[in-house]
Amino acid sequence: MAAAWRTPPPAPAPPPASASASAVPPPRKKLDYVEAGIVGVLDETIYNIEFAVLLPSVLPNLDRFSAVLGPELEGALLEYRPHYDRLAALEERHAQGSTEASEIAELGLTFDDSLRNVLRVLKAHPAAHQALKEQMGPSEGQDALLIQGLSELKEVVVDMFLTSPEEEQAMDRRIQKLTLKCIKHQVTSAALEEKVAAAKKKKDDTINQKREIFFKLQTKLHHEATISEKSLKRMQLEADRQMMAAQKASERRCAVMQQQLEQLCKHYKTLCTENWEKHRAMRQMNHKVEAETESWLQKYDRDMGALQAELDRLNVEYAEELEQRRELEHKLADIEPECARIREKRRVALKLREQEEREACAATTIQALWRSYQLRKTKAMKAMKAQKKGKKGKTGKRGQKDKGRKGKK
Structure with missing residues (x-):
């Protein structure tokens, strides 16, 4: 792949040693800051891809590689493994048409953050990476072609940077x-x-x-x-x-x-x-x-x-929310007895109010029954008096007045 990018022209017959030493200037041996940064980015990319190729074989066997990885890198891989398994399951379901691409995209953000954390920890443990490469052996298939292509690209870029204007003139x-x-x-x-x-x-x-x-x-x-x-x-x-x-x-x-x-x-x-x-x-x-x-x-x-x-x-927001949570938990612990006492008072007051309502309802029922009883008794007495008047006939005015007074009473 790199050879297709930069094909060197056919070299002419080599001149004598003295002529070549005087005509062709010595090549540049060092890279400047920008060129070294570009080469460093390519090295880091190759380093990360080599480790990413090893992840599918390392994740199911973390116990076997724990001695090589170390506690910090093993912890980062343990945090990364659930995201990896879940993303693989979602992709399989998406291939079958049972899930949407938006779910994979949302999980992909968390997956990327977890993977970056693993790569960041890996930078501090280059010996673990080298030991994994030695135990797992060289990669094969498309992964090996990708790594080889990037390595050839790096060689081409370095060669291009090291080619000075004098060499071009030569x-x-x-x-x-x-x-x-x-x-x-x-x-x-x-x-x-x-x-x-x-x-x-x-x-x-x-x-x-x-x-x-x-x-x-x-x-x-x-x-x-x-x-x-x-x-x-x-x-x-x-x-x-x-x-x-x-x-x-x-x-x-x-x-x-x-x-x-x-x-x-x-x-x-x-x-x-x-x-x-x-x-x-x-x-x-x-x-x-x-x-x-x-x-x-x-x-x-x-x-x-x-x-x-x-x-x-x-990080700042998380620290603030954690501090607020501690303060709220402390306040809740302080006011918990007071809340229990207030709830007990409310329960007692509710019980008393219900008892008073039952007593008032009973009194109202008794009074209603008593009034109905008095009304029925009065009606019965009036009916008896009317029957007596029909039997005896009319009496004198005095007797009527006396009866009227008794009736009023």
Whole structure:
């Protein structure tokens, strides 16, 4: 992964020891503050991921690793294990469609805080981390690929930081040397073309000379036709065959040299294009990595500052509420006897009030019964008097007055 980010250009042939010592400056051996901070963030990330990869195997076996972890780290892991188990159960139920993502998000905040606490305690116990790595062995699968990729990224970043401007200038000088070599190849190709043309001209002259010789021989043969006609034909065929063979050989050499020339030109153009593309890609990747690193550092500083402020505020509020609780418990202990006495008074007063209400209700009932009894008695007496009057008839006024007075009484 890191090799794809920064592919070094092909190195030219090494110059002599004296020339390289004078042309290439010594590389920078130390990082500045910002670069060291970036490398430190990468180291911390790799350290945390290595420990996080070991957590699923360590949490179920805390008793077995208690001697390695120590009491403080073991306590932090014991606080972290319930959050881990609950989050795993929620994710499993969410995969089955029986829970909502909001519950996982709410639990994720508590899970993140607990995990940060474990990592904070782990920083103070590097020996425990090393012992766990030795006992558990190297990680495998996607986790190992992630850790390896981050390690390669760190090496690339350190290499990029340690590459000084002088080294870049030395690289540019090597590229210029390659360009000069390509120009020399062009000059050599032109010289070869001139040699090919000279050889072709020389071969044509040779052919012309041989043709002249042939014509001379032919003339001579014409003069000597009477001597041997078969000998003349044989010499003519031999001369034609040699001429065609020489011409074909010359054409083949010319074609081979032309093909070599075209291949050299294509190779030179390909090298120039690749060098420019790699140089531009390296610069773009350098700017992109610097911008992303700066943005991540700023975001990390902002998030850590906000979380620290929130943690301080919660600690202050918790201390205040704890103090208020102690005061309220003390006051409650003081007023508990008084409350019991007041409750007892209220119970006695309620009992007396209920008894008075029952007595008043009984008195009212007795009075009502007595009045009804008096009314019935009066009505009965009046009825008896009316019957007596019907039997005796009318009496004198005096008797009526006396009866009226008795009735009134």
